[in-house]
């Protein structure tokens with residue numbers, strides 16, 4: 001059997017992943033998982049040859065990816081902000097889109113008490129807690145496995161200023177006030193064709209789909225958030241690119257002031273925020 005260099009294996013892997021829009025990166029990540037190395041290794045060792053055992057492992061992972069399984073689930077982790085986040089099929093895979101909320105937070109706020117609703121892997125809560133070591137962060141999720149995973153991710157990233165609890169939105173959130181509440185709730189309509197394509201096919205529906213054209217959970221959050229916000233507090237909610245006007249209407253009906261929708265790096269509406277109303 002012939003031997004292949006890392007460069008050749010990446011090229012071959014990428015050529016096989018015709019359905020993926022990140023074929024080369026996918027092949028690299030799968031190979032690095034087999035090699036137990038970080039990305040720079042590929043650039044410094046591109047002529048190194050793979051052992052037959054490693055090649056076999058790589059082709060098995062490649063086959064799973066060809067079937068459509070997300071890379072993050074195959075290798076068990078992804079990156080979010082400056083954190084390594086373990087993922088499992090019980091939670092959504094953190095996305096670059098959600099980092100646009102982090103970009104906004106670090107540019108505009110200096111929060112002391114933060115609440116993350118529907119934390120999943122813990123990505124938003126942990127990134128915020130790490131950015132603001134003096135802040136105290138509470139993160140909740142209704143799914144028990146998500147709570148366990150978020151706790152694991154806190155340990156893995158050595159984040160200690162976060163408390164992770166099981167709660168259905170605000171139901172069991174400690175009765176105190178937060179100056180920043182963030183959430184990436186489910187917001188996709190059950191009939192959206194997007195649910196039949198790409199990585200989302202493997203992700204839990206409970207983290208993706210909401211009733212009332214995807215807006216039901218955003219409504220629930222907005223309806224209760226004011227009783228958990230300080231008087232200068234802000235609620236930030238991620239949503240779909242075409243939901244901005246609907247989400248602003250929900251914020252407005254719930255009594256928020258200074259409501260604004262902001263865009264992700266691709267220039268699409270991605271999150272809306274609103275402040276505690278002026279008295």
Ligand code: GLN
Pocket residue numbers: 092095097184185186187188200207208209238
């Ligand atoms: N942004 C994700 C997607 O469209 C969905 C995330 C969510 O529902 N919270 O794939």
